[in-house]
Amino acid sequence: MLSQLQSFQARVRAVLRLPRENPELIQAKLAAFTRQIPIMYTLVMVNTVALAVTHYGSAPWLLTVVIPSVLNSVCLFRMILWWRSRGKILSAEHAIARLHGTIVTAGILGAGVSAWSLSLFRYGDAYVQSYVAFFMATTTIGIGFCLMHLRSAALLIMALVVIPFTIFFVSTGSMVFVATAINFVTVVVACGYVLLINYRNFENSINSTKALLIKQEELKALNDTNFRNSNIDSLTGLPNRRHFFAELDRRMAQAAADGRSLTIGILDLDGFKPINDVHGHRTGDRLLIDASLRLRAALDPSIYLARLGGDEFVIIDENETCRARIIEAGTAIADLLQAPFEIDELTIRIGSSIGFATFPSVAITAEDLFECADYALYFVKQHDRGRAVIFSAEHQASIREASLIDQALLNADLETELWIAYQPIIDTDSGRTVCFEALARWRSPTLGDVSPMRFITAAERSGSICELTPILLRKALEGAASWPADVRISFNLSALDVASPLSALKIIGIVQQSGIDAHRIDFEVTETAVMRNRSQASEALKTLKALGARISLDDFGTGYSSLSCIRELPLDKIKIDRSFVQNVETDAASQMILRTLAGLCINLKLDCVVEGVETTQQMRLLRDEGCRFMQGYLFARPMAASKVQAYLAASDNAAPAAMARA
CATH class of the missing domain: 3.20.20.450 (EAL domain)
Structure with a gap:
């Protein structure tokens, strides 16, 4: 028996408590009240005036003027307060405090309405007495539905009205009022049941929305992670090869639409592989990271920098297309990377070679532009490491010659030739x-x-x-x-x-x-x-x-x-x-x-x-x-x-x- 009582008390507490652990539900309740509370107070004020008017002249001035005026003033004040708070986002603690205040106000309002209504019952004839019962019933049900999103407040005000209403009207001995009390209790129980179902649906809807938002955030985080993994170099944090080609396509299309030029440069670290082989991959990785940081710090923020893979980096410069300036910038980058790197008590020196190509003078597609810059890099590494070279007509001729050689080799009778x-x-x-x-x-x-x-x-x-x-x-x-x-x-x-x-x-x-x-x-x-x-x-x-x-x-x-x-x-x-x-x-x-x-x-x-x-x-x-x-x-x-x-x-x-x- 004791355990059943404790279980019942636990269920009651669960029904009446505010879900502090669910701030989204708290905010949803508050948002609903911001729209519904003014309606509730308007209902109370209209019904209060109507009841007071029906008893004016037959009941004391205190009951027909003073108490209704005080009650309506409180309702008007609370209605204005809620109306002014619409659209505002409160912290979880402030929202809970506001809802607690609503529960307390509902309790006071329910007790006050019950006491005032029943005190007017003895004044007036049977019609007026019936209107008291009608007032209490309609006002209670209206308030209950306006408070349906705050279950504890709705149930509290119903209890504070239904219990004294039932006791009072049953005690009159009048079969009409006894039947009215029974009908009122039945309607309130039915309304309470509907209210609880609606509240549960409301809570499930908010929790479902919350779960959906969480899933969306998880999906967004997963998408962000996938985007980073597929577009960002995990070692240096720079854009990777895939991101570079997508960005190059976008910038070339924009440059073509605007009638502008742009330049790409492929940079290769000279002497990186021997360092990586002799001192290990950890040192090699540190060298790549330090080189990328040095480049990023030295380059203008408008210049796009990415890592292609291995010891190759690439830049996109939309500001500089003058050949002399490009070579000057490439030489500055080469000089920058020639300065020694200090890694784990090692002093490491490397060089760099850079091949440049300019759009649209040498190529009009991203693939061709990249190939031109790559050939310029290959050329400088073969002939004069540590310098910057711009793809030129000479290189174009070399590519054509290489292509002819490739085709001739492919079709050659090697045994005889x-x-x-x-x-x-x-x-x-x-x-x-x-x-x-x-x-x-x-x-x-x-x-x-x-x-x-x-x-x-x-x-x-x-x-x-x-x-x-x-x-x-x-x-x-x-x-x-x-x-x-x-x-x-x-x-x-x-x-x-x-x-x-x-x-x-x-x-x-x-x-x-x-x-x-x-x-x-x-x-x-x-x-x-x-x-x-x-x-x-x-x-x-x-x-x-x-x-x-x-x-x-x-x-x-x-x-x-x-x-x-x-x-x-x-x-x-x-x-x-x-x-x-x-x-x-x-x-x-x-x-x-x-x-x-x-x-x-x-x-x-x-x-x-x-x-x-x-x-x-x-x-x-x-x-x-x-x-x-x-x-x-x-x-x-x-x-x-x-x-x-x-x-x-x-x-x-x-x-x-x-x-x-x-």
């Missing part, structure tokens, strides 16, 4: 030829003789180098088959050729089919090719060395991580780039570098070959610095396979005397 030229490597101590470097040549029926630098670069760019290498290697080994056994052959491998051990196995298969002893073969690889994926390149080269071939590092001194390459790769020979030889007769620094490199090779027990030797004076200086093996036009230009035997015969006869004179 490719051939090998051989350039000797001389042992200057004996004057004899110890090796020939196999140099790729291509005679296209449509383009004629194509520079190796151009078609090899095109083949590497398109990936077709993997088709060229087997043909060239087989032809090179066929040419070497008739040479003396002590003359070696040196063959160049590209980055894709050493991209995996599988590539090395294909090369091994060609060597084994050729019948040439693998010990006579040197495979040359550049630092640039190795640095693309040092670990895989190292494994591929180890596989070739296990066959018996020797490994040579070509163009030594032109890359970024020469010493680390020497330490990690299975090398037998180093070829010093021709750039160190060009001014060796007059440049003391070049002489010192060559002396140092020759000494390094001696200490590491590696053969050293110097490329690009063109004069007798250069040869003498190099020999004085400890260089023994040389290659260059001084000795011979590249020759066809058919001329090698005659060259060997002539050089063997002339070599000792020539070396003696040198």
Whole structure:
């Protein structure tokens, strides 16, 4: 019994309490009252005046004038107060305080209306007494419905009127008034039931709206997150590649509509990959973040900055299209990034190269404009790193030429069009030829003789180098088959050729089919090719060395991580780039570098070959610095396979005397 009573009390408290934990419902109640309370007070005032008029003259002046005037004044004051508060957003605490005030006012109003109405009952005849009952019933029901959104207030005022009404009219003993009381209670119970249902529907509607808003906020947050993930670079916080192209499309369309120009610039960090490889990805990421912060701080806020990926950034400038100003701005950016970065007690220095392209002078679509800027970047990285270059007619011509080469390679009969030229490597101590470097040549029926630098670069760019290498290697080994056994052959491998051990196995298969002893073969690889994926390149080269071939590092001194390459790769020979030889007769620094490199090779027990030797004076200086093996036009230009035997015969006869004179 006690538990049932406690359960009933709990349900009553739940019905009467204000939902403090649901501020949205509180605000909805308050908004509803702002519209309904003035109606309620108007109803009370009209009914009060009507009841007072029916008793005027028969009831005391206190009951017909004073009390109605006070009651109406209070109602008018409260009505004005609520009317003035319409449209205002109150805090949750203020809203709850206002609703509590409404409950208290409802209680006072209910008690006051009941007491005043019943005090008038004894004055007047049966008709007037019936009107008292009618007044109490209609006023109570009207107030209840006006307060339906505040359940506790509506139930309280009904209780404060229904209970005394029922007791009073039942106690009169009149069957009419007893029936009236019963009818009133029945109607009030029915109205209360309807009120509770409406309140529940109102509460469910508010809670559903609240849940919908929460879902909308969650969806918006999810959309914002998806937008950020798909359009913002997670590392630097800059717009990413996708956002850049969308923004470029939008800005180009607007520029075209306004008759304006715009410029894009693709920026690449020179030397980033070696830093990332040597010091780890964490340092590399920090470097990218610091570089992006430095760029953002230095660039004008109107300039759009994004990260394309890796170590590439891109800008869109709608303000500057003057070529001189663009180059000046690009140079300033390059200088900005040359300043050292301090990361985890490391001082890191990098450079940057930038390729620019301007709309609409060089392209009218976003894709073409980007390709032009990208080609300008490629051009500057190939020819003069650390500078800014604007895409020009010269670049356009290069692109057309590259396109022609790509098409010609695609349609070429490589087996018949490719051939090998051989350039000797001389042992200057004996004057004899110890090796020939196999140099790729291509005679296209449509383009004629194509520079190796151009078609090899095109083949590497398109990936077709993997088709060229087997043909060239087989032809090179066929040419070497008739040479003396002590003359070696040196063959160049590209980055894709050493991209995996599988590539090395294909090369091994060609060597084994050729019948040439693998010990006579040197495979040359550049630092640039190795640095693309040092670990895989190292494994591929180890596989070739296990066959018996020797490994040579070509163009030594032109890359970024020469010493680390020497330490990690299975090398037998180093070829010093021709750039160190060009001014060796007059440049003391070049002489010192060559002396140092020759000494390094001696200490590491590696053969050293110097490329690009063109004069007798250069040869003498190099020999004085400890260089023994040389290659260059001084000795011979590249020759066809058919001329090698005659060259060997002539050089063997002339070599000792020539070396003696040198």
